[in-house]
Amino acid sequence: QKEDIEVTLLPAGHCPGSVMFLFEGENGTVLYTGDFRLAKGEAARMELLHSGTRVKDIQSVYLDTTFCDPKFYHIPSREECLNGILELVRSWISLSRCHVVWLNCKAAYGYEYLFINLSEELGIKVHVNKLDTFRNMPEILYHITTDRHTQIHACRHPRDDDCFRGNRLPCGMTCQNGAPLHIISIKPSTMWFGERMK
Numbered sequence: 001q002k003e004d005i006e007v008t009l010l011p012a013g014h015c016p017g018s019v020m021f022l023f024e025g026e027n028g029t030v031l032y033t034g035d036f037r038l039a040k041g042e043a044a045r046m047e048l049l050h051s052g053t054r055v056k057d058i059q060s061v062y063l064d065t066t067f068c069d070p071k072f073y074h075i076p077s078r079e080e081c082l083n084g085i086l087e088l089v090r091s092w093i094s095l096s097r098c099h100v101v102w103l104n105c106k107a108a109y110g111y112e113y114l115f116i117n118l119s120e121e122l123g124i125k126v127h128v129n130k131l132d133t134f135r136n137m138p139e140i141l142y143h144i145t146t147d148r149h150t151q152i153h154a155c156r157h158p159r160d161d162d163c164f165r166g167n168r169l170p171c172g173m174t175c176q177n178g179a180p181l182h183i184i185s186i187k188p189s190t191m192w193f194g195e196r197m198k
Contacts, residue, residue: 003027008048012036015110016137022049028059035064039077067190075190082117085186090122093151098179102169103154104187108133111154112140114188118152119143127153127171148173 005025012018014035021032043049049056067075076084089101103126105111115126116139125145134140148155148171155171168174174181 010046010048013038013042015107016112022056022058024056029056030060030062031058032062033064035066037078039079072190078113081188082114085114085188086118086121088184088186089118089152092184093122093124095182097151098177099182100151100153100169100173100184102183102185103152104185105154105156106187106189111188112137115154116140116143122152124152125150127155127173129155129171 003025005023008022008024009019010022012020012034014037018035020034020036023030023032043055092099092101103111103114112134115128119125120143125143125147127148127150128134128144128146131141131144131146134144144154148169153169153171153173155169168181169183
């Protein structure tokens with residue numbers, strides 16, 4: 001038996017290029033979310049999820065349930081997290097040029113909104129190991145740098161935590177005048193947040 005179906009890709013808001021799949025056919029409509037992160041109101045703006053003035057009837061949802069656990073019942077919004085990080089970074093780096101921030105990002109992608117917002121708000125580029133990682137995302141290239149002499153770092157090293165415990169950044173940067181670095185580490189991770197809710 002054959003059936004024609006229409007497949008629509010909807011933005012998942014998880015990392016660049018992430019999508020949800022909406023399958024529509026004679027036997028109904030199915031939404032497959034995969035990993036997604038949508039703020040309140042974002043789904044309402046997805047025209048392809050609507051029919052006229054209402055949301056399409058969806059018979060089945062295959063939902064990513066990574067955070068379907070009581071310890072994740074209150075996950076701060078992306079905006080709340082960003083505002084908290086901005087406030088912390090701004091106050092820390094204003095103390096001296098030797099006060100630096102290390103964004104301990106465990107994945108290669110998914111933090112672009114953070115890098116862009118920090119750079120725009122503070123006027124400081126974020127140090128990364130390689131620019132070619134982001135070559136297909138031209139909007140971020142103005143906000144990142146391979147120059148280690150910046151106060152915000154998202155550089156990586158196979159033994160990141162060892163570097164941090166040794167009071168140096170993964171890229172090996174030290175303060176230019178020989179003074180010790182003062183480093184704070186920020187780990188932007190929902191999983192890590194949930195594990196430490198207590």
